Amino acid sequence: MKLIPLTCRQCSAPLNVPENVLLVTCLHCGSQLAVVQEGTTVYTESCDQEQNVSLGDAVQTKEMDCQLIEESRQQRELAALDHEWKQMRRRYMLIDADGNARVPSSDTANNMAIITIVSGVLWILPAWIITDNWSPFLVLCLLIGVFVVIGLGLSRLHYQRAVAYHEAKRCYLRRRLEVTEVAEAYPTKGWG
DSSP states (O other), X not given: OOEEEEEOTTTOOEEEEETTXXXXXXXXXXXXXXXXXXXXXXXXXXSSSOOSOOHHHHHHHHXXXXXXXXXXXXXXXXXXXXXXXXXXXXXXXXXXXTSOEEOOOHHHHHHHHHHHHHHHXXXXXXXXXXXXXXXXXXXXXXXXXXXXXXXXXXXXXXXXXXXXXXXXXXXXXXXXXXXXXXXXXXXXXXXX
């Protein structure tokens, strides 16, 4: 996010403001400032100064200011949530042999378990055929059993990762919805 260096209209303190913000509060003096863009020029105007306007216009201006402040707060909160989700999502992603990231899936985990079990069972038949004694057959069955246990363990880990990813995504979407519903619950007249 690009920051624009500005100064406070009231106390001349330096401000660094994101480029799409319309209202800002000076951290030094606490003044509410409107960020005004005219062409390539960007400056601040005090929202606290008295103007020659009628009472109705003043109320409407105050409502618009409150709406802009709420929209700015909501935008910052949504941007923080989105950034947090991107970082969290990266932790859950699976990287394949080509370096491509993909979302973990419980279906893939279940398919891994089925393939592991079926492969283990199908390998027992050739092991029975190629061995003519119980001792080598039991050793091969033991090796096949180790393969199956490892495969089932990996599929279980994959399944747990998929469940954790979908739970984290559900929480992210719920939190995002809560932020947007708060703004929609208190609409300001004349703004839409």
